[in-house]
Amino acid sequence: MDAQLVIICGLTFVIHVIATLAYAVRIAGVRTRRIALSFSLFGIIALVSRTANSFQGPFIAKRVELDIARHMEGGLLDDFRLFLMMATVATIAGTLLIPTFQRYFSRAVEHFQVHRSVPRLLLHVFSRGGVNYLRYGVRLPSARNVVRLTSGLSVSRTVIALNVFAMAIWTVGVFATLYAGYMKPELRVTCANLSSVINGFATVVLAVVIDPHVSVMTDDVIEGRITESSFRRAITALSGARILGTVCAQLLLVPAALIITRVAELI
Numbered sequence: 001m002d003a004q005l006v007i008i009c010g011l012t013f014v015i016h017v018i019a020t021l022a023y024a025v026r027i028a029g030v031r032t033r034r035i036a037l038s039f040s041l042f043g044i045i046a047l048v049s050r051t052a053n054s055f056q057g058p059f060i061a062k063r064v065e066l067d068i069a070r071h072m073e074g075g076l077l078d079d080f081r082l083f084l085m086m087a088t089v090a091t092i093a094g095t096l097l098i099p100t101f102q103r104y105f106s107r108a109v110e111h112f113q114v115h116r117s118v119p120r121l122l123l124h125v126f127s128r129g130g131v132n133y134l135r136y137g138v139r140l141p142s143a144r145n146v147v148r149l150t151s152g153l154s155v156s157r158t159v160i161a162l163n164v165f166a167m168a169i170w171t172v173g174v175f176a177t178l179y180a181g182y183m184k185p186e187l188r189v190t191c192a193n194l195s196s197v198i199n200g201f202a203t204v205v206l207a208v209v210i211d212p213h214v215s216v217m218t219d220d221v222i223e224g225r226i227t228e229s230s231f232r233r234a235i236t237a238l239s240g241a242r243i244l245g246t247v248c249a250q251l252l253l254v255p256a257a258l259i260i261t262r263v264a265e266l267i
């Protein structure tokens with residue numbers, strides 16, 4: 001495995017693990033009753049994901065360009081499979097980290113509420129007290145939340161299915177367009193620019209269906225209409241749907257690339 005491949009896998013891991021940890025922010029917001037502040041602080045962490053995302057595309061594009069220039073065949077599909085597998089691994093890791101991260105993040109929200117300074121918050125993280133909390137705050141996901149997924153979920157099966165579908169499209173979007181460019185070198189710029197269309201479709205599903213539903217659940221917990229335990233089970237279900245979506249992306253890679261090449265030819 002060459003250095004470029006390692007970098008792309010690392011960037012993919014960062015993007016998907018941070019995206020998954022966004023669920024933990026909702027739990028932290030519920031526990032601290034500071035929803036707006038929680039999302040605002042998470043925006044700082046999300047900057048890391050956006051930065052990684054901005055570098056991921058060019059790194060993969062260069063790999064495609066070099067592969068085309070050297071007239072190499074057969075290896076690039078395996079690379080894209082590896083990137084998608086890394087997305088699945090990162091999503092699983094993010095899901096396992098949700099209980100730990102929400103505890104850390106809740107502590108950060110409470111600290112910022114008192115001191116109202118991001119630099120002081122960062123200094124607190126690296127202080128003796130902060131390091132001790134990081135060491136003793138580690139928690140594994142509750143097995144009870146997994147076992148009781150079918151009992152009293154506040155999220156419908158339709159929403160879960162749509163989450164699987166949207167995550168599959170969102171995960172495969174950039175990879176499929178770049179692989180389509182590899183399959184159709186003379187239209188690779190057109191194919192690459194179609195990534196915004198593919199990801200835009202997935203974003204619409206997430207923004208119109210998934211996010212409003214989860215936001216309503218978050219407000220319901222704050223107002224006491226559903227229990228926090230039920231909300232955590234719903235988050236567990238959505239996290240599982242996210243993992244399944246990244247797995248389904250493997251099945252969509254080649255068909256999506258073929259569709260994209262066809263669209264590029266028709267434009």
